[in-house]
Amino acid sequence: MMRKTLIAFSIAAVLGAGAASAAAQDANTPSPPRHGERMAKLDTNKDGRISAEEAKADPKFAEHFARMDANKDGSVDRADGELRMKQRHDAWFANADTNKDGQLSKAEFDAAKPDRSMHGGRHEGKGMRDRRGGPGAPPSAGEAPAARP
Structure with missing residues (x-):
């Protein structure tokens, strides 16, 4: 029992030292602005x-x-950033709205989900929420499709 405890503490110490070393290196590396x-x-x-x-x-x-x-x-300026974001959103919505009725059905939304160009394609699950609800969530069963903002 004592030997297992000693081995566990040794492993923890080695891992802790490695993490501390990595943190020290990160602190010395300047981050991009x-x-x-x-x-x-x-x-x-x-x-x-x-x-x-x-x-x-x-x-x-x-x-x-x-x-x-x-x-x-x-x-x-900030207005340009907001306008570019709105343009990307509108383009994504227009592409997802395959029947061009100004609304996204659950099927249209689900089909468009793999196209993450609006979010840069890197942040799966961020920005748009999943089926639990919230902004960007597809409508629940029996719920009317979301109208275009």
Whole structure:
């Protein structure tokens, strides 16, 4: 019995040391700047918008500036992000609404579920909820299909 306890503690100590080492390495590795931090850095005049001139400070951002300026007002701001998200949602809905009645039946919703392009395809289960209910959930049996927002 004592030997099993000693082995268990030894294994726990080795695993704990490995986790601590990995955490120390992660703490020393600089993380890439978050989107908000990147935007704030580019927004040199602090007006909440990135102009084409400000975008030149980041060649990768400048390369995508025209696409990111969704409302074509000559700058990139929160409104552009919201508009792009709405455009992606509308495109996903239009694709899922195969009979073009402005509503999604359970069958249409289920058929469209594998197409996660609206959510980047990486976050299974995030953003849209499953059959337990909530935003994005398919209608329950006997429930009318969701109307298009």
